[in-house]
Amino acid sequence: MQATSTLDRPSAPAESSSRSWRKAFKDITEGLSQRQLWAHLGWQDIKQRYRRSVLGPLWITIGMGVTAAGLGIMYSTIFGQDPSEYVPYMTTGFMIWYFIQGCLTAGTEVFIRNEGLIKQLPAPITVHVLRTVWREFLLFLHNLVVYLAILAIFLPPVNWTLVLMVPGLALLLFNGGWVIMLLGVASTRFRDIPPVVTSFMQLLFFMSPIVWPIELLEQNAGPRAALAQINPIYHFVEILRAPMLGEPIAWHHWYVVIGFTVGGWLLALLVLRNYRARVAYWV
Known part of the structure; x- marks a missing residue:
């Protein structure tokens, strides 16, 4: 059989054949159906990161535990907070932030890093998006062990609102999909996006109520504290952190996230329809 060189391939897919809603939705459905593929690849990403390590992925949990203990005690002293209330607040904030950060940073390179697979493996590009979301979810589950330890040590007032953690986490995962899709496609076309996103991550972290309590901002900033509502990260953190801590639900966070x-998935579907077939030529 005569091998076909990549030079013999057309430089770009035909517009009429590649841009269709049917193929966009087919890419998603086929990607979801290949669960064994993206689940295996996502788990292998974690194993590869800790290859030849004695403790392996357990280092994820240890790192989260050290962060919770060290920074929790230090920042509770700085902010004048009760450690029994502040440590669970900060720990859950870090857990959610690590997932959001992972989706943003990994999303910019989801197709670039998988250039070989995209060009050699005939699979929907949604597979690589699901692989990334699954990997970040597994990392979140590793950190969840620290949350259970926090419950045992500090005994925060967890109540029936804990069940709202399920839809909150589902929304977080669902949003991770469109964020990774959009950033992935855009970054394959414009290679300046990954360093730009990385540069803004630290600023986004300090602008979000991860280590600083939102109550302190409201006490010290007065009406200017309303500016925190502009930050979407604040709402995504709160829909999951409030149930985890057994706190009352502020329903406007849910409205913003929904x-x-x-809006995010409508934009992602539009990008998937128009540029799905071009990803293999851009990477």
Whole structure:
């Protein structure tokens, strides 16, 4: 059989054949159906990161535990907070932030890093998005062990609101999909996006109520504290952190997140329809 060189391939897919809603939705459905593939690849990403390590992925949990103990005690003293209340607040904030950060940073390189697989493996590009979301979810589960330890040590007032952690986490995962899709496609076309996103991550972290309590901002900033509502990270953190801590639910966080979910996926579907077939030529 005569091998076909990549030079013999057309430089770009035909517009009429590649841009269709049917193929966009087919890419998603086929990607979801190949669960064994992206689940295996996501788990292998974690194993590869800790290859030849004695403790392996357990280092994820240890790192989160050290962060919770060290920074929790230090920042509770700086902010004048009760450690029994602040440590669970900060720990859950870090857990959610690590997932969001992972989706943003890994999303910019999801197709670039998988150039070989995209060009050699005939699979939907959604597979690589699901692989990344699954990997970040597994990392979140590793950190969840620290949360259970926090419950045992500090005994925060967890109540029936804990069940809202399930839809909160589901929304977080669902939003991770469109964020990775958009950033992945955009970054394959414009290679300046990954360093730009990385540069803004630290600023985004300090602008979000991860280590600083939102109550302190409201006490010290007065009406200017309303500016925190502009930060979407704040709402994504709160829909999961409030149930985990057994705190009352501020329903406007859910409305904002659902709005971002609908708008984000509509934009992601549009990008998938128009540029799905071009990803293999851009990487």
